[in-house]
Amino acid sequence: MSLAPNYGPDQGTWRCGRCQLPLEQIKVPVFYLNSAFDVFLPRCPQCGLSLVPKSLAEGKMREVEALLEDK
């Protein structure tokens, strides 16, 4: 089971509201039920604020959550 690694925003150009910097695809560890994965998410290079696009939350992420819950 794996999260395909790279997820950009669903649409639009986003920047960090705090740092006013454009987001970059940066590796982030994500966690669920004793498991951890690396994914590339749109992220603020300065403060680390990370964006989870809707298509990821309701697609692959939900799938992997269900899989881990049934493990």
Next chain:
Amino acid sequence: MLDQDSLRAFESRCTQESPPRCRAACPFDLDCRTFLARMAEGKQDEARKLLDRHLPLPHVLVRLCDHPCENTCLRRDLGGSVALHGLELACLLNTDSQERLLPLPPKRYRMAIVGAGLAGLAAAWDLARKAYPVVLFHEGSIEDTLLIRFPQLRQCPSGKDFLAQDIGTLTRRKARFQRVDIDNGLLERLAAEFDSVLLDADAAAVLVPEESRVDASTLLWKDNICCAGWPGHTPTGHPLALPSRQAGQGRYAAQTMERLVAHISLTAERTKVQGPLRTEVSGITPVQRVEPGVITQDGEELFNSQEAVAEAGRCLQCECLICVRQCAYMQKFKGYPRLYARQAHNNAAIVKGLHTANSLVNGCALCGQCAELCPENFSMAELCLAAREDMVARGVMPPSAHEFALEDMENASGPECFLALPDPDMPDRPAWLFFPGCQLAASRGEQVKTLYDWLRATLNAKGLGVALMLSCCGMPARWAGRQRLFQEHMKRLHDSWKEMGRPRILTACASCLTALREGLPEAETFSVWEIMDGLDITSLLAESQANTATFASMPPVFSMHDPCNARYDAAWLASVRNLARKADAVVEDPPLSGATTACCGYGGLVWCAQSDTADAMAAHRAAQLPHPILASCIMCRDRLAASGKECWHLLDVLLPGMAQHSGNEPGPGLSARRANRASLRRRLLARTGAIVPEIAPPPCNLRIPQQLLTKLEKRHILLTDAESAVAGAEATSQWFENMDNGHRLGSWRPRNVTFWVEYSKEDGGYTLYDAWCHRMIVPGSGGQEAHEVIAAQQCCTDGGRRKQP
């Protein structure tokens, strides 16, 4: 969960895998149903495989068999039994043997058979096929022995020599034949020389005792000697050849011989413990037996290929599935209870690997309809609830399955919504406590208030006080398999109830009634309908009948829908009908009502764990009801109405001034239900003159179009979740900005879920455009700083390897 023994006991109650009558009557366990299915498809080669697999001496037997299967066939009174005998013959004539003779290494134990009757030959067939060295001792020629008894073997259709074919196969399987004089000396010699001996009770009758002197459960006579194949007798005492019985005994005795030489129990697990298959035949139209164009001189029917397809097509393909036909959930999982019991059991036994039956276990509404319909009372509810409790106890229940419903339960019983109100005029020791249930309070606050006032007025006049309690009954915890949580909840209800002076409880919800009766056994709990039915309700009706708006729109006939939790509650079932009648509503009972009623999909928290299954249940139920529905449970009412069917609640025909609740309106959404509960509590409390603290204003002024909210609630995102996410993102300045349209995107993780909100900021407030959620923890979102989350998780990010606990 279930150990192997109790699983077996559980499983064995579902008879879906029991053989249909034809197969049960066949001494050779021929899978007649499948045979006929293949014949009906015109796949005679496939059908032939079954004959080869199950029948000893297939040619001889098919020609001779007295077909007991046809005597019991369920088609018998529906156009005539399926012509199994004729179809087997047709199959045999049209096909060649599909069996390849595989050379097997010979077994160690030597078997002797005395007498070439049908029993002896059948036993020789079976043993030789399993590679036992077999010697068949016979007097005179084998042909003569059989032809004297079964002269019809002389004329076989198409001029084939059936006997020669089967003897040929026996020889190729290395059975040996030896002509001898059959006498006691022979028997003594063989018993000593061979590992086991079979005496054919027809062809070696001189050596064989009366049938009654041989143990029928094994056919073992003495030492290593079995006997089989006694001819029957006509009522006038003449010997009567019964080929199926004789050959069947031969096979049975051969099995005993195998057990004997292998030193295993002669009786253990020989007959399966399972009830007979029940097949529902009401509504099946009779179809007459196909008359074949050719019938031989001695009356043998010869079906050509076309006729065979038509005749085999008359088979009902008997099976039970009585329960499955009525349950949308069981249909979805494409099996039947016996299989489900095994799957649930295996699921519990998995230590490493995927628990593929979790959704099976969490999809049942626990409604109990199957147990009522099943002739053996198999209860999927019992099975699935036990499995859930077991999963919870072992900590392997998927957290997302019931969490949302349990939070709702907590909210409905928490400070915002809980209320214990003494009767204002008779505050001490009230006789009654009205417990409307959290869903009625959520959906029909005004009706709850009106009903409470009427109950008080009516009962106070008799000197009886009526207190009120707003809370969830705890049923969600029970359904989720969370026994401990259920008990804790009950303990709290118990304390409040005791404090009120132990009143008798009146409830308007069938689930509450069940939960309270189970969890609060010291209290006497009744349905409010039962008590209302015993009171004079004219004052209530006078007002309501003056409300012409309601009554003008009342359908001329309702289909009554009973809640599944009240299926065995005779008082509930009777009183709701009485009350409807008193209110001039005409109700009709659908075929499945009362004890056999179906679930709306609310039961068992399916609505939360698998909303598509729950919706299928509601649609399935609504489709069974021809008229607009009258329901006596608010969740049934709201769910059936949401499926698109007009559905009224009993209170809609009883209470005045409630015309706004047209039967077509869907119930309130999840967010509104919570708000309604809190608001009812405040209104009731305010009436007592108590000072009700101001409700905390929402954390931000967020506009959400109703359509969007309805969509979000399907993903279990409530209005309050969106509001606090916007407020949280703004307070921490953790949001992104869309450079194209200025939208903001923020997230908030108040519990095990991260909520994302896309919104814009305007003067004095915000507008929501979309929201989504996930359970995974993503550092740098949800209101927490990335480095803090990563430090807290203390985890190697190795791409999926499990962390050491």
